[in-house]
Amino acid sequence: MLDRAVMTTWEVPADTPLLAARGLGFRMRDQRLIEDIDLELRPGSRTVVMGANGAGKSLLLRLLHGLITPSEGRVEWRGRPLGRASRSEQAMVFQRPVMMRRSVGANLRFALAARGIRGAERARRETEAVHAARLDHLVKRPARVLSGGEQQRLAVARALACAPDLLFLDEPTASLDPASTHMIEEILRKAQRSGVTTLLVTHDIGQARRMGDDLIFLDRGRVAEAGPLSTILASPRSEAARAWLGGRLFLERANDETPADIQQKGSK
Ligand SMILES: Nc1ncnc2c1ncn2[C@@H]1O[C@H](COP(=O)(O)OP(=O)(O)OP(=O)(O)O)[C@@H](O)[C@H]1O
Structure with a gap:
C-alpha cells in the first residue's frame, strides 16, 4: 500500500514543463x-514572443498569467491547472508601468507584503531592488513622478523582488531610450542567469537575440512557428514570419544608416 504522505504529496515528474498551454x-x-x-x-x-501588431501577443500573456479566462483549452502550472496560488509564483511587467500613488520604497514594500514577505526579509529585498533599479537616490520620491524609464526599472525590480519562478514581460522597453533599455536588460539578464524563466514580448529583433533562446511567432492569434530563435530569425518557414521579419530587418538596416548615407543614396 502507498504511504499516506506519498499519496497526498503532488509529485511532479522531472520533465514536467513549468508552464503549458493546451489547446488554448x-x-x-x-x-x-x-x-x-x-x-x-x-x-x-528564455522565450520571446513576436508577431505583427494585433497578432495576440498581449492577450496570450494575459491568458498564460491567468488574468483572463480562456474560452477553450487550459493553462497548466507545473502540470496542474493554473490557480490563484500558483499565480503568486509568477510576475508580469507591462509596457506601461503600473505604479501606486506612493513612494518608490512604499511601492516595493506593498508588493512584498502582498506576497506575505515582511520584517527584515522585506527590508532586505527592498534595499536590493532599489539598488538593482539604480534608484537609491529616489527611494522616497513618489513613484508616479519618476520618468518613464525610472518607473519601468522600478516595475522590473519590483517584480523580481517577489522572486517569481516565471516573469512575463510585455514590451517592457518599448518606449524607453537605449540607456534605460540597456539597464533593464542588465537586470533581466541577471535574473535569467539566476534561473528565472522569462517570456518576453518584443518587436525589437536585437533585444530578442540578446534576451531569448526560443521564439514563438504569432499570426492572427495562432502560432505560425516556434523553435530556436536563431534558426527562425535566420530562415523563417512561415509566410507570416518571413514577411514580418523582412519588414523589420529592412527597417533596422535603414535605421543603421547615417543621414550622410541616405543623402548619398538620394543623390545617385
Ligand atoms: N478586450 C478586448 N475586446 C475586443 N478585442 C480585443 C480585446 N483585447 C484585445 N482585442 C483584440 O485582440 C487582438 C489582439 O490584441 P493584442 O493586444 O493581444 O495584440 P498584440 O499582438 O499584443 O498587438 P501590439 O503589438 O499592437 O501590442 C487585436 O485585434 C485586439 O483588437
Missing part, C-alpha cells in the same frame, strides 16, 4: 482572438 483559445463575441495554442515553457528557459 480566447473568443470575444464572435471573434476568435487566440486559437488552438499549445506551448510548453521549461524551467529556466
Whole structure:
C-alpha cells in the first residue's frame, strides 16, 4: 500500500514543463482572438514572443498569467491547472508601468507584503531592488513622478523582488531610450542567469537575440512557428514570419544608416 504522505504529496515528474498551454483559445463575441495554442515553457528557459501588431501577443500573456479566462483549452502550472496560488509564483511587467500613488520604497514594500514577505526579509529585498533599479537616490520620491524609464526599472525590480519562478514581460522597453533599455536588460539578464524563466514580448529583433533562446511567432492569434530563435530569425518557414521579419530587418538596416548615407543614396 502507498504511504499516506506519498499519496497526498503532488509529485511532479522531472520533465514536467513549468508552464503549458493546451489547446488554448480566447473568443470575444464572435471573434476568435487566440486559437488552438499549445506551448510548453521549461524551467529556466528564455522565450520571446513576436508577431505583427494585433497578432495576440498581449492577450496570450494575459491568458498564460491567468488574468483572463480562456474560452477553450487550459493553462497548466507545473502540470496542474493554473490557480490563484500558483499565480503568486509568477510576475508580469507591462509596457506601461503600473505604479501606486506612493513612494518608490512604499511601492516595493506593498508588493512584498502582498506576497506575505515582511520584517527584515522585506527590508532586505527592498534595499536590493532599489539598488538593482539604480534608484537609491529616489527611494522616497513618489513613484508616479519618476520618468518613464525610472518607473519601468522600478516595475522590473519590483517584480523580481517577489522572486517569481516565471516573469512575463510585455514590451517592457518599448518606449524607453537605449540607456534605460540597456539597464533593464542588465537586470533581466541577471535574473535569467539566476534561473528565472522569462517570456518576453518584443518587436525589437536585437533585444530578442540578446534576451531569448526560443521564439514563438504569432499570426492572427495562432502560432505560425516556434523553435530556436536563431534558426527562425535566420530562415523563417512561415509566410507570416518571413514577411514580418523582412519588414523589420529592412527597417533596422535603414535605421543603421547615417543621414550622410541616405543623402548619398538620394543623390545617385
Ligand atoms: N478586450 C478586448 N475586446 C475586443 N478585442 C480585443 C480585446 N483585447 C484585445 N482585442 C483584440 O485582440 C487582438 C489582439 O490584441 P493584442 O493586444 O493581444 O495584440 P498584440 O499582438 O499584443 O498587438 P501590439 O503589438 O499592437 O501590442 C487585436 O485585434 C485586439 O483588437
